[in-house]
Amino acid sequence: MAAPAPAGGRVKNAPRHPAFAPADARGAGGQLALAARARLPVLRAAHPEQFRAVTPKRLTVVGVVLAMTALLGLGIWRLEIEPARLLSGFGRLLHFLTLMVPPAPAPGAGLATVLHALAETLAIAFLGTGLAAIIAVPLGFLAARNTTIHGAVRVLSRRGLDGLRGVDALIWALIWVSVVGLGPFAGVLAIMTGDIGIFGKLFSEAIEAADRRPQEGVVAAGGSGAARVRFGVLPEVLPVMAGQVLYMFESNTRSSTIIGIVGAGGIGLVLAEMIRTLEWGAVSMIVLLILAMVAAIDLVSGRLRRAMIGGSGAAA
Amino acid sequence: MAIAALPLLPPARLAPLAAEYGDARRAGHRRVLAGAILVLVLALLSGWVAEVDPALLWERGGHFFGYFARILTLEAGPHAGSLVLRDPAEWLWGLPRWLALLGDTVLMAYVGTLLGCLGGFALGLLSAANIVRSAPLRWGVKRALEFCRTVPEVVFALIFVIAFGLGPLPGVLAIAIHTLGAQGKLFSEIVENIDMKPVEAATAAGASWTGMARFAVVPQVLPGFLSYALLRFEVNVRGAAVLGFVGAGGIGQDLVEAVRKFYYNDVAALLVLIILTVTLIDAGTGWLRRRLLGAA
Numbered sequence A: 001m002a003a004p005a006p007a008g009g010r011v012k013n014a015p016r017h018p019a020f021a022p023a024d025a026r027g028a029g030g031q032l033a034l035a036a037r038a039r040l041p042v043l044r045a046a047h048p049e050q051f052r053a054v055t056p057k058r059l060t061v062v063g064v065v066l067a068m069t070a071l072l073g074l075g076i077w078r079l080e081i082e083p084a085r086l087l088s089g090f091g092r093l094l095h096f097l098t099l100m101v102p103p104a105p106a107p108g109a110g111l112a113t114v115l116h117a118l119a120e121t122l123a124i125a126f127l128g129t130g131l132a133a134i135i136a137v138p139l140g141f142l143a144a145r146n147t148t149i150h151g152a153v154r155v156l157s158r159r160g161l162d163g164l165r166g167v168d169a170l171i172w173a174l175i176w177v178s179v180v181g182l183g184p185f186a187g188v189l190a191i192m193t194g195d196i197g198i199f200g201k202l203f204s205e206a207i208e209a210a211d212r213r214p215q216e217g218v219v220a221a222g223g224s225g226a227a228r229v230r231f232g233v234l235p236e237v238l239p240v241m242a243g244q245v246l247y248m249f250e251s252n253t254r255s256s257t258i259i260g261i262v263g264a265g266g267i268g269l270v271l272a273e274m275i276r277t278l279e280w281g282a283v284s285m286i287v288l289l290i291l292a293m294v295a296a297i298d299l300v301s302g303r304l305r306r307a308m309i310g311g312s313g314a315a316a
Numbered sequence B: 001m002a003i004a005a006l007p008l009l010p011p012a013r014l015a016p017l018a019a020e021y022g023d024a025r026r027a028g029h030r031r032v033l034a035g036a037i038l039v040l041v042l043a044l045l046s047g048w049v050a051e052v053d054p055a056l057l058w059e060r061g062g063h064f065f066g067y068f069a070r071i072l073t074l075e076a077g078p079h080a081g082s083l084v085l086r087d088p089a090e091w092l093w094g095l096p097r098w099l100a101l102l103g104d105t106v107l108m109a110y111v112g113t114l115l116g117c118l119g120g121f122a123l124g125l126l127s128a129a130n131i132v133r134s135a136p137l138r139w140g141v142k143r144a145l146e147f148c149r150t151v152p153e154v155v156f157a158l159i160f161v162i163a164f165g166l167g168p169l170p171g172v173l174a175i176a177i178h179t180l181g182a183q184g185k186l187f188s189e190i191v192e193n194i195d196m197k198p199v200e201a202a203t204a205a206g207a208s209w210t211g212m213a214r215f216a217v218v219p220q221v222l223p224g225f226l227s228y229a230l231l232r233f234e235v236n237v238r239g240a241a242v243l244g245f246v247g248a249g250g251i252g253q254d255l256v257e258a259v260r261k262f263y264y265n266d267v268a269a270l271l272v273l274i275i276l277t278v279t280l281i282d283a284g285t286g287w288l289r290r291r292l293l294g295a296a
Helices: A031-038 A040-046 A056-078 A083-100 A111-143 A151-166 A169-180 A184-208 A212-220 A225-255 A267-276 A280-315 B011-049 B054-071 B095-126 B135-150 B153-164 B168-192 B197-204 B209-246 B252-260 B264-295
Strands: none
Touching (some): A031 A040, A083 A280, A111 A184, A111 A267, A169 B209, A169 B252, B095 B135, B095 B168, B095 B209
C-alpha cells in the first residue's frame, strides 16, 4: 500500500501517500476521515445517544465537581482561610526555616536528653505493639467466624474491637495519663489500647481467610476442635500475624513520637517544648533524628518481614 | 489395622533418617527459642526504659474502667448518679456548639484532603518512572514526599500554629502536607503500574502529550486515585479530631479541655460524637468507594 521509500534516504518535500496527505487546511484525518465526515448526518441520525453533548454521566460529573467546589468554598469561608493570613504565615515559616539551620542542641534538649527520649519512644512502640498483639490473639480467634465459640461472642468482640479502633491513640494517651499519671507508661498503655482493636480485626480476617483443607484434614483424622485450631489454623496464620505485628511496629514508631504532646512520654514532649520555646535549631535536630530512627526501624523490620515470608515459604 | 499394613523401613535405614529429622526439628526449636529470648530481653529493656510499673497498673488499672463508668454517669441535674442516657438533654447540653465543631472538623479534613490530593496528583505524576525521564527530578520529588509523610501531622500542626496563629487554618495545612506526602507515593505507584498499550496507541494515533494523558492515562488511574483519596479522607477525619489538642482547630480543643478539667460527662459526649462521626463517614465513603470500583 505504502509508497516505496525513495532510495538514498528521504527526499525533502517528496510526495507522500495520499492517505497521509492533509485532507483539509487543518491537516486532520485523510480520505477515511473525509468519508466518515460525509456520513456524519447519517450517523447522527442513527445514534442520537452518542452525539448528545450533554449526557447524564457528564451532568453527574459536572454536578459533583460543582458540589465539591462549593464545599471547598464553604470550608475556606468557615475555616477563615484568608490570603493575607496565608502570606504572612508563609513568610514567618520561611523565617523559621532559616533559623533551623544548623541543627543544634539547646538547653533542655541536649543530645543525651534527646537520645534518651528517642529510646523511650522506641520502647513505647515495642512494648505497646507486643502487648497489644498478645492480648489481641484470643480476641482475634473469638471474632473470626470459623473459630469463635458462639455467634453472639463474635459480634460482641467485633463491636468492642471497632470501638477501640475508632478512638485515636492521642485520645487514649490523654485518658491513660489521667489514670496512671504522666510518663512513658501511659504511652505504652495508649499504643496498646488502640492497637488491640487493629490487631483483633487483622487477626480475625487472617483466620477467616485460612485454607479450610488442613482444618478438614485434622478433623477427619479425629482431631478435636482445639487440635483443628492448633494444627489446622495456627501454622498458616502465624507468619501472617507476625508480619502484621512488624508492620504495626513500624507504624507505631511514628505514632509514639507524638503522644508525648499530651504528656505520655517519648520524644514528643521534648519536641513540643522546643517548638513552643522557638528553639528552631533543636527542632530540626529532633526531626532529623526521628526521620533517621524511623528509616532504621523500617529497614530492620522490612528485612525481618521478608526473611519471615521467605522462611515460611521454604517451610511450606 | 491400617497402621499394621503400612510398609515400615528397616531400622538400619530408618535410624539415620530419624536422627536427621530430629536434628532439623531441634534446630528449628533452637531458632524459635533464640528469637523468643531476644524478644524477651528487648521487652525487659523497653519496660525499664518506658518506666513500666505493673504494680501501678494493678493499683490504678481499675481506674481505667472506673473512668468510663464515671464519664457515663450524670454528675448534675435531676437524674444525677444514673446513666447519661436517662437524661440526654442534660448530657448533651452543648450539642449545638459541638455539632458546629464537628462540622468544622470534617470540613478541615475535606479541604486538607482535597488540597493534598491535588498536590499529590501532580507530584505523583512527577515521580512516576514511566512518565518522567529525569532521574534527579524523580529522586528529589520522592525525597520531598517522604519527608512530608514521615513527619507526623501533629508536628506540622504545632509549627504551623506558631506561624499562622491558632485556629483551623494551621490544621488544614498540616493535613494537606501530610496527605500530599502519603497520596503522592500511592499515586505514583498507580501511574507506574498502568497498562502502557493505550499510551502507545494514543501516541501512535498522533495524540499530543495532554491528549495521551487525558485519554490513555487518566481513565486507567482515576478509579484508583479516587478510591485512595476517599480512604485518606477517612484517615484525615480521625486526624482532624485530635489536631485541636495543639490548638489547630476542630473538636479536639474541647475534648482536651474536658479531659483536663474533669468535665466527665462532656468527655463521654465528645467521644461518642467523634466515634459516631467517624463511623458515619466511614460508611459513606465505603459506599462511594464500592460504587466507584463497581463502575470502573
